Amino acid sequence: MLEKIVFKDKLDGLLDKLGREYGLFAPVKDGIHTVWTAVFKAGDLDWNFTNTDLSPKGFLFPQTECMLVFENDPGSTEGMILKQPEPEDRPKALFNIRPCDAKAFAVLDLVFEQDPEKPDVYWKEKRGKTLLLGLACNNPCPACFCTSVNCGPHHTDGLDILMQDLGDRLLLTPVSPRAEGFISDLDHASEKDIKLASELEQKAVGMIKGRVNMENIQAGSIIDVFEHSAWERLHESCINCGTCTFYCPTCHCFDIQDETSGVYGRRVRNWDTCMSPLFTLHASGHNPRGGKLARFRQRFMHKFKYMPFRLKGALGCVGCGRCTQKCPVNIDVRHVVNKINNN
Amino acid sequence: MINPYLPYPVRIRDVRVATEDKSLRTFELEFINSEDARAFDYLPGQFAELSIAGCGEAPIGIASSPTEGDNLLFTVFRAGKVTSRLHNMNPGDIMGVRGPLGNPYPFDKIRGKNVVIIAGGYAVTTLRSTMIWLLHPDNRDNFGDITFIYGARTPGMLLYMQVIQEWEKSGQVEVYITIDREVPGWDRHVGFVPQIVEKVSPSPDNSVALICGPPVMIRFTQPGLDKIGWKGDQIILSMENRMKCGIGICGRCNVGPYYVCKDGPVFTKVQLDMLPKEY
Numbered sequence: 001m002l003e004k005i006v007f008k009d010k011l012d013g014l015l016d017k018l019g020r021e022y023g024l025f026a027p028v029k030d031g032i033h034t035v036w037t038a039v040f041k042a043g044d045l046d047w048n049f050t051n052t053d054l055s056p057k058g059f060l061f062p063q064t065e066c067m068l069v070f071e072n073d074p075g076s077t078e079g080m081i082l083k084q085p086e087p088e089d090r091p092k093a094l095f096n097i098r099p100c101d102a103k104a105f106a107v108l109d110l111v112f113e114q115d116p117e118k119p120d121v122y123w124k125e126k127r128g129k130t131l132l133l134g135l136a137c138n139n140p141c142p143a144c145f146c147t148s149v150n151c152g153p154h155h156t157d158g159l160d161i162l163m164q165d166l167g168d169r170l171l172l173t174p175v176s177p178r179a180e181g182f183i184s185d186l187d188h189a190s191e192k193d194i195k196l197a198s199e200l201e202q203k204a205v206g207m208i209k210g211r212v213n214m215e216n217i218q219a220g221s222i223i224d225v226f227e228h229s230a231w232e233r234l235h236e237s238c239i240n241c242g243t244c245t246f247y248c249p250t251c252h253c254f255d256i257q258d259e260t261s262g263v264y265g266r267r268v269r270n271w272d273t274c275m276s277p278l279f280t281l282h283a284s285g286h287n288p289r290g291g292k293l294a295r296f297r298q299r300f301m302h303k304f305k306y307m308p309f310r311l312k313g314a315l316g317c318v319g320c321g322r323c324t325q326k327c328p329v330n331i332d333v334r335h336v337v338n339k340i341n342n343n
Numbered sequence: 344m345i346n347p348y349l350p351y352p353v354r355i356r357d358v359r360v361a362t363e364d365k366s367l368r369t370f371e372l373e374f375i376n377s378e379d380a381r382a383f384d385y386l387p388g389q390f391a392e393l394s395i396a397g398c399g400e401a402p403i404g405i406a407s408s409p410t411e412g413d414n415l416l417f418t419v420f421r422a423g424k425v426t427s428r429l430h431n432m433n434p435g436d437i438m439g440v441r442g443p444l445g446n447p448y449p450f451d452k453i454r455g456k457n458v459v460i461i462a463g464g465y466a467v468t469t470l471r472s473t474m475i476w477l478l479h480p481d482n483r484d485n486f487g488d489i490t491f492i493y494g495a496r497t498p499g500m501l502l503y504m505q506v507i508q509e510w511e512k513s514g515q516v517e518v519y520i521t522i523d524r525e526v527p528g529w530d531r532h533v534g535f536v537p538q539i540v541e542k543v544s545p546s547p548d549n550s551v552a553l554i555c556g557p558p559v560m561i562r563f564t565q566p567g568l569d570k571i572g573w574k575g576d577q578i579i580l581s582m583e584n585r586m587k588c589g590i591g592i593c594g595r596c597n598v599g600p601y602y603v604c605k606d607g608p609v610f611t612k613v614q615l616d617m618l619p620k621e622y
C-alpha cells in the first residue's frame with residue numbers, strides 16, 4: 001500500500017522537507033482572483049479555491065523567456081555570437097496544482113519534447129526539475145468538462161503526487177518515483193480513508209455536467225471538419241482578442257524577438273496567439289489566415305483535430321474551462337466543439 | 344543536450360548582387376568552427392534560419408549543394424526586417440545559421456526516374472542545390488533524363504545563369520530558360536513558365552517533377568501537366584509559410600496538421616490536395 005495520510009495542520013514537516021530542495025508555490029486568493037504565489041508554511045495554503053485564473057504554464061513556459069544572449073558589439077572577438085545562458089538554478093515545487101493543469105504539462109511534453117534528440121531545452125530543463133503535487137478537485141467548477149477530454153478531477157497524468165482532500169487531512173498517492181522520498185515517513189492511509197477518497201472522486205465526476213462529443217470530429221476527414229458550415233455562425237462574435245489562448249494551459253505558440261540595450265543583447269520568446277493576423281503574415285503581404293473565421297477555426301482545429309492527428313490521439317484541451325470563463329463575448333468551447341461534431 | 348535554437352556562428356565570406364534590380368543578393372557563409380560544418384549535414388530542399396543577433400531570423404532555402412564543400416550559399420530577396428539587414432551586411436561580418444531544417448527532396452524515392460525541374464523567380468534556390476547534386480558524378484547515374492525549366496521576368500532577373508550555362512554545355516541536361524516578354528538580343532524562350540512547360544510537354548512516364556515558384560505559377564502549371572497525364576504523386580512542391588522556431592513547436596507555419604518547417608517544406612501534390620489551402 002503506497003497511500004499515505006497527513007493532517008493539514010501537520011503539513012509543515014512535508015513543506016519544510018520540500019522547501020530544502022525546491023522553491024514552493026501554490027494557489028492563493030488575491031482579492032477576487034486566485035494566483036500562484038510563493039508559500040512557506042501550511043498556514044499560507046488555501047483549501048477552498050477552484051482553480052487559479054492563469055494556468056501554471058508560465059512556470060515551465062514563461063510569457064517572456066530569454067533563450068540566447070550575446071555581446072552586442074561587432075568589434076569584440078566574441079561579439080554578435082549567440083550563446084545559451086545558464087539556466088535558473090533553483091527547482092520549483094507546485095503544490096496544489098489541479099489535475100487538469102498537470103495533464104496540460106503532460107500534453108505539452110509531447111509538443112516540446114517531440115524530438116527526443118533535440119528537445120526544446122528550455123522546457124525540458126524546467127520540466128525535469130519541477131515537482132508537481134496535485135490537489136484533486138472535489139468541487140469542479142461549472143465550466144469544467146475534463147471528463148470528456150481524457151482527464152478527470154482526480155487524474156494523475158503529469159503529477160508526481162496526487163493529494164485527495166478528506167477534510168482535515170490529505171490522502172497522498174505517489175505517482176512518480178522521485179516523489180516517494182518526500183512522503184516515505186508519513187503514516188500509511190487506512191482502508192477507510194482510501195475508500196472515502198474514491199467516493200469523493202465519484203462524486204466529483206458526477207458533478208461535471210459539461211460534455212463535449214468528438215466522435216465525428218475524430219472520424220471525419222480534415223477537409224470535412226475544416227469546411228464545416230457551422231464555423232461561419234460560431235466565429236461571428238469572436239473579436240480575436242486572444243484572451244482564450246493566453247489563459248489556456250495547453251496553448252503553446254510563441255514568437256521569437258531580439259532585444260538589445262547597449263552592449264547587452266538577448267533573444268527572447270514571447271507567448272503568441274493564432275488569433276492575431278500577424279501570426280501568419282508573410283513578408284510579401286500575403287496572409288494564409290487573413291480572415292477572422294480562419295483564425296477562430298485554427299484554434300479549435302489545432303486542439304481537437306490536428307493535435308490528436310500528430311500526437312497519437314492526445315487532445316490539445318484538458319477541459320479546464322478557462323477560455324469559456326474569460327472570453328469577453330462568452331464563446332463556450334463546449335458549444336463550439338459540439339456544434340462542429342454535428343454533421 | 345543539443346539546443347535546436349542555438350545557431351552555428353558563421354562569417355560572411357562573400358556577397359554578390361544577384362539580379363539587375365539589386366533586390367536579391369547571394370551570400371556565401373563560412374562556418375567559424377569546422378566541427379559545426381560537419382554537424383550541418385544537409386541535402387537539397389532543406390532550409391536554414393539565417394540568424395542575425397539583435398535583428399532576428401529568416402528561413403531561407405539552402406542554394407548550395409553539399410557536394411560543393413563546407414561553405415553555404417543563400418540567395419535572399421530583400422523583403423522585410425531581417426532580409427533588409429542582411430542586404431546591408433558585408434564580407435567579414437559575423438552572423439548565425441540554424442539548421443539544416445525541414446526535409447530534402449525525396450531522392451531515395453525518386454531514384455531511377457527522370458527528373459523535371461520547374462522553377463519560377465527566386466524560388467529556384469533549392470533547385471540550384473538539387474541540380475548541382477544530381478549532376479555530381481556520385482549521383483548522376485542514379486537518375487534518368489533531367490529537364491530544367493526556369494523563368495524570370497527579365498534576363499537580368501535570372502539567377503545563377505553562369506552555372507546554368509555550364510549544365511547546358513555538359514549535355515547532361517535539357518535546359519529551357521524563359522523570360523516574360525520579348526527583349527532585344529534575347530534568343531531563348533519567351534513566355535510564362537506554364538506556357539513553356541506545355542510547349543516542352545515533358546513525358547510523365549517514370550518521371551517526377553520538382554516545382555518551386557510563386558503560387559500563380561504553380562496554379563497555372565498544374566493543368567498543363569494534368570492534360571498530358573501527370574499524376575499528383577509525381578508532382579513535388581516546396582511550400583512557404585511564416586516561420587519562427589523551424590522545428591514544429593511555435594505553431595505558426597501549419598497547413599492543416601502538418602508544419603511546413605518540420606513535415607515539409609517538400610510536399611507532394613497528393614498530400615496538399617487533402618489539406619486546407621492555408622499557405
Ligand SMILES: Cc1cc2nc3c(=O)[nH]c(=O)nc-3n(C[C@H](O)[C@H](O)[C@H](O)COP(=O)(O)OP(=O)(O)OC[C@H]3O[C@@H](n4cnc5c(N)ncnc54)[C@H](O)[C@@H]3O)c2cc1C
Nearest residue numbers: 282283401402403404419420422423424425426584585586
Ligand atoms: C522554407 C522557406 C524557404 C525560403 N527560401 C527563401 C529563399 O531562398 N530566398 C528568399 O529570399 N526567401 C526565402 N523564403 C522567404 C523568406 O523566409 C522571407 O522573405 C523572410 O522570412 C522575410 O523576413 P523579413 O524579416 O525580412 O521580413 P518581415 O516581414 O520583417 O518578417 C518578420 C518575420 O516574419 C517571418 N516571415 C515573414 N515572411 C515569411 C515568409 N514568406 N516565410 C517565412 N517566414 C516569414 C520571419 O520569421 C521574419 O523574420 C523562404 C521561406 C521559407 C518558409
Ligand code: SF4
Nearest residue numbers: 238239241242244327
Ligand atoms: S477570448 Fe473569445 S473573443 Fe477573444 S479570441 Fe478567444 S474566443 Fe475570440
Ligand code: SF4
Nearest residue numbers: 248317318320321323
Ligand atoms: S481550450 Fe479552454 S477548456 Fe480546453 S484547456 Fe484550453 S482553456 Fe482549458
Ligand code: FES
Nearest residue numbers: 587589593594604
Ligand atoms: S516555424 Fe514554428 S512550427 Fe513551424
